Each structure stands twice: as C-alpha cells, then as structure tokens.
Amino acid sequence: MARLALILAYDGSVFQGWxxxxxxxxxxxHLEQALAAIAGHPVATICAGRTDAGVHALxxxxxxxxRAVRPGSAWVRGVNAHLPPQVxxxxxxxVDEAFHARYGASLRRYRYLxxxxxxxxxxxxxxxxxxxxxxxxxxxxxxxxTLVGEHDFSAFRSSECQAASPVRRIDTIEIAExxxxxxxxxxxxxxxxxxxxNIVGTLLMAADGRRPVEWVGEVLASRDRRLAAPTFAPDGLYLDGARYDSRFGVDAWGPDEGLDGMLAALR
Structure with missing residues (x-):
C-alpha cells in the first residue's frame, strides 16, 4: 500500500461541508468516489481540516x-474527470506512510473575506x-x-464541537484592506x-462600535458562548493550507496569490 497526499480546492457553497x-x-x-474510480478499490480519506457547509478551501x-499503481497525472487529471466542477x-x-493530513499539521491557515x-x-x-x-x-x-496566544476558546466554540479540549493557540491574526x-x-x-x-462575528461587533474593544477580551475570559456574537456566515471563510514537517515534501503553505488574485478580479 502506498500513501498519497492531495492538495484540494473547492467551492463549499454547493456542499454540505467536507x-x-x-x-x-x-x-x-465526491472525492472518495472519484478516487475509487481511478484506484479500482474503495478509498478512505483523511483531511487537514473538516470544513463546514458553505466553507471553501484553497x-x-x-x-x-x-494499492493501485498509477502515474501521478491519474491522481490529478484522472480524479478531476470524476469530480463536479466545484472541486x-x-x-x-x-508520501511516507508516517504522513498524516490531520495529526501531522503543525499549523493551519484560514482566511475570512x-x-x-x-x-x-x-x-x-x-x-x-x-x-x-x-x-x-x-x-x-x-x-x-486580544485573541492571539494560547487560550481556552470555549466562548467561541460551537455546542456541537467534539474536541477533547477547548484550548487552542492562535499565532497571528492579520487584517488587510x-x-x-x-x-x-x-x-x-x-x-x-x-x-x-464566532470570532469574526464578535470582532466585527467591536469594530463597528456596537461593543467596546475591551469586550472581546471579556468574552474570551468568560468562556461562555452565550456572551459572544452570533455565528457569522460561512460564505467568506477559506481554508488556505496546513504546514507539515519538511521531510514529507508536502508544500501546502503557498504564497498569498490565491486570494490576492481573486480579490484583484473582484475589484
């Protein structure tokens, strides 16, 4: 058995999530059906981030x-021939059998437009x-x-979240116009x-003056989801890569031209 890694893009608006x-x-x-058509056997996939309905991926x-032996082009153009146009x-x-798309990711990057x-x-x-x-x-x-660093993010956690711990680390939040x-x-x-x-909705309430800037830190410290803003729309959320140990050779942390190009086309 060989292990293969894919970098996938999709328009999440037509899917019920990953x-x-x-x-x-x-x-x-859709992906597993397309892969099975090329591999000739059922295929099970694991992803870096399980995006919700309406959320996109770059x-x-x-x-x-x-166990199938196929040329590299089969796993790209061949699989794409069996996929809907939105993915x-x-x-x-x-990749090495030690590679794991979910547990091997040391960083993940999301963008909200x-x-x-x-x-x-x-x-x-x-x-x-x-x-x-x-x-x-x-x-x-x-x-x-206020949100950068390692915190208990219970105040921004869905009631349906199945994670064992609410503690996460945000390294950077960057804003560009x-x-x-x-x-x-x-x-x-x-x-x-x-x-x-949930964070985006809360930040926007502070940014448009409906709440003071200090309120965001108070919500974080409260660990109470009821105090944060309503969940913001999925429409503008994009998964834009995950970072892995360089020994695996999976370059999923590319430059920013993906959204920059999209933004240029929209102006």
Missing part, C-alpha cells in the same frame, strides 16, 4: 492509501461575508490582538468547530 453525509453531498463523498490537504485536485504526490458595503453585491454571494455597517480597522486590529473588501487571516495550531466564524 465530511461524508447520508445525502452524499459532502466533499469527502488548499485542503488530504491523504489516502492505495478539484490541484496537486498529488506519494468580508464585503463592506451599504448594499450587498450579488456576484459576491457565497464568496464573501457581507456587513453594511462601517468598520474601524484600528478597532478591529486592537480587539483581534482591498477597496471595499476586508481580508482577515488566522494562523494557529488548530481551530474548534465554528471558532473562526
């Missing part, structure tokens, strides 16, 4: 085992979160800095269910 579903509408369902990392394998390579406008834009539907209130980016950065578009980038060791969407 994980396999009884309806067959999870990204995992660089989702997946590994699977197969595609971008890269594939054989926000459209700031009094009126929503139909061409951004499903691609960016929308807020009609003016955003003060200085307040946004100040409140975001592109005209009416605001891009928030989160890098950390791991994230709880709905954690980023």
């Amino acid at each position: 994980q396999t579903q009884p309806t067959g509408r999870g990204v995992q369902d 660089r989702q990392v997946v590994h699977f085992d197969s 595609a394998v971008r890269e594939a390579r054989e 926000i459209h700031r406008s009094p009126v929503r834009h139909p061409l951004l539907a499903g691609r960016a979160g929308w807020i009609f209130r003016p955003i003060d980016t200085d307040r946004l950065r100040a409140s975001a800095s 592109h005209g009416p578009l605001l891009l928030m980038s989160f890098v950390g060791n791991a994230f709880l269910h709905h954690m980023i969407r």
Whole structure:
C-alpha cells in the first residue's frame, strides 16, 4: 500500500461541508468516489481540516492509501474527470506512510473575506461575508490582538464541537484592506468547530462600535458562548493550507496569490 497526499480546492457553497453525509453531498463523498474510480478499490480519506457547509478551501490537504499503481497525472487529471466542477485536485504526490493530513499539521491557515458595503453585491454571494455597517480597522486590529496566544476558546466554540479540549493557540491574526473588501487571516495550531466564524462575528461587533474593544477580551475570559456574537456566515471563510514537517515534501503553505488574485478580479 502506498500513501498519497492531495492538495484540494473547492467551492463549499454547493456542499454540505467536507465530511461524508447520508445525502452524499459532502466533499469527502465526491472525492472518495472519484478516487475509487481511478484506484479500482474503495478509498478512505483523511483531511487537514473538516470544513463546514458553505466553507471553501484553497488548499485542503488530504491523504489516502492505495494499492493501485498509477502515474501521478491519474491522481490529478484522472480524479478531476470524476469530480463536479466545484472541486478539484490541484496537486498529488506519494508520501511516507508516517504522513498524516490531520495529526501531522503543525499549523493551519484560514482566511475570512468580508464585503463592506451599504448594499450587498450579488456576484459576491457565497464568496464573501457581507456587513453594511462601517468598520474601524484600528478597532478591529486592537480587539483581534486580544485573541492571539494560547487560550481556552470555549466562548467561541460551537455546542456541537467534539474536541477533547477547548484550548487552542492562535499565532497571528492579520487584517488587510482591498477597496471595499476586508481580508482577515488566522494562523494557529488548530481551530474548534465554528471558532473562526464566532470570532469574526464578535470582532466585527467591536469594530463597528456596537461593543467596546475591551469586550472581546471579556468574552474570551468568560468562556461562555452565550456572551459572544452570533455565528457569522460561512460564505467568506477559506481554508488556505496546513504546514507539515519538511521531510514529507508536502508544500501546502503557498504564497498569498490565491486570494490576492481573486480579490484583484473582484475589484
């Protein structure tokens, strides 16, 4: 058996999340069917981050085992021929059997794209979160800095979260502006269910003046989900890579041109 790693991109708006579903509408369902068609046997996949319904991926990392001997192109173009247009394998390579897409990831990067406008834009539907209130980016950065570091993130954790511990580490939260578009980038060791969407909603309430900047730290310290903002829309959330030990040769932490190119096209 050989172990293979894939880097996958998908438009999450048409799927019920990454994980396999009884309806067959999870990204995992489509990918495993496509892989089985090429491998000639059933295939089970493991991913770096189990994205929710409506959440996208620029660089989702997946590994699977197969006894099939195929050229590298078969695991890319061949698999893509069996996938819907909203999901595609971008890269594939054989890796050491010790590689694990989920447990081997030391860092994960997510980005949230926000459209700031009094009126929503139909061409951004499903691609960016929308807020009609003016955003003060200085307040946004100040409140975001409160969350950097290792904390108990219970206040930003979904009630359906199955993680054994609410403690996670956020290394950086970066904010960039592109005209009416605001891009928030989160890098950390791991994230709880709905954690980023709950954080985004809370940060925006401080950034638009509905709450003081200090409120974000108070919510974090409370460990009480009821005190944070409602879960923000999945539309603008993108999984953009995971970092692994260099010995595996899985380059899933590319430069920023993925979203930069998308943002340039939207302006």
